[in-house]
Amino acid sequence: MSIVLDFEKPIVEIQKKIDELKKMSEDSGMDLESQIKDFEKQAQDYKKELYSKLKPSQKLQIARHQERPKFLDFVELMCEDFIELHGDREGTDDRAIIGGLAKMDGKPVMIIGIQKGKTTKENLEYNFGMPQPQGYRKALRLFKHADKFNIPIVTLIDTPGAYPGIKAEETGQGSAIAVNLREMSKLTVPIVAIITGEGCSGGALGLAVADRVMMLEHAYYTVISPEGCASILWRDASMFAEAAEALKITSKDLLELGIIDEEIPEPLGGAHADYKATADSMKASILKALKELKKLSVKDLKEQRYEKFRAMGRFIEG
């Protein structure tokens, strides 16, 4: 564990103690095995307890963890033979959105996702996972390709939001997202979307009008970042923890609200603790969903997708 989050410090303390005991035991030849086991069990129990009761603001930290697996990590761990397909054909290859053909369990999929970096250099390349309109248009081009050749679509979402910039506005950030929402509703192939880290606002939704929408256990999905919400409604960005509570951003909340269909469990300590285990769970959920969706006729698939989003919202009929 190279980056320690605040709330993980007690675990690190116990681990240090265990290491000390081990060393002491080695140096002195004393039999401390039962104490060591005791501490190890304590650490494990504490960790389980901690991770089962994470506050939304703590989940934010895990979802944004620098070492959290990114889109390309998942592609490598879930797929074979990934062929990246670049560009929007209008002059740009936005690196924040990456997509291409790959095989999953031997069958082709179009996998598209938002890529973040783990280092500053990488983050500059991927623009911190904030796509430009051209990224959404590249995604749309790939959606249409998949539609044409009857290849199911998988999208992985991890973004603090679509990029707010001058060129982004001039080239239609809003309409690029809007067009994706509309066009995804028309696609004739199954679509599975997973929020893997940050699912912030329209920038996330722009790849998430899917037949099945899933979330990793510690990911978050919201209409606005808790910081943005706090600075507008509380007039104080430091109230983000309160905003995170109020916005109901966790996978459990969103499952209850019917916004997502499935929560994908993460290994103890979060996805960054075990990339492979996380990717295996995701892959199993994707394959299961695709298997179910493939049974539907095109008409039923589209109809169900429409009705799924049609039913969202809470109001009173007077």
Added chain:
Amino acid sequence: MTIQEWFDKRKQAQIERRAKDMKGIEDNAAGLWIKCVHCDSQILKSELEENLMVCPHCDYHFRINARTRISQLFDEGSFEELFKNVLPTDPLNFVDTESYAERLKKAHEKTGLDEAVITGLGKIEGHKIAAAIMDFDYMGGSMGSVVGEKVTRMMEKALALKLPMLAVTSSGGARMQESALSLMQMAKTSCAVGRLDEAGILYINLLTEPTFGGITASFGTLGDIIIAEQGARIGFAGRRVIEQTIRQKLPSDFQTAEYLLKYGQVDIVSKRKNLRKTLANILDMHGV
């Protein structure tokens, strides 16, 4: 300072004042005179109303509410409101410095409206049309479940009746107090546009001051034809958010209707007085 810079600076100050101007209107609403926030002229209220709430001296377009918009746009007495029975609730029990329930109550008291959109059927110079007209005065025109539902129902009605659809937008974006439920209204309304699209039904956007965020990124920019009212500010991200992100000053006309026209994001920028005629012409040329 060059003359150009002086003009830019002056214009910038005027635009910044606009944010505060609407409050000015309300404060003076009881009075007979209204001060134009753009050119500072004193205008007789009745004269301003007669002129469609456009300053007769400098052509500044004051923001107008949904009811005024309906009265200006549709043939007299032709507008029939629908789905008025769809009412807001507080699904998340959202409380910030004030509870959402309280904010809804206040918005109702302030505007007399039940939500930030009025939907219905009307006629524009004889052309029958389905329409959704947003009202910025009701919680910044934000889109929660009710706005999404009413807009979607209206589009489904347009589809069933094979009528063209018009959306007049004026909104700060999504309704934060409904969080993901609000976000999903973007998907819901855009899927409904998808059905209009597939059925070959004409859908027109009229973007008015201001149109931002979740509206721009959903049904607000999906029209077959996009008209922006002169002077309206339209964008995805807010000016302040962009300035904070890129740490540089933005051009003074950034995100105005005219700026978007220059960058190919809207089909037409229209003065308020020409809107009816323009809409009627478009409907006519599509044979609807």
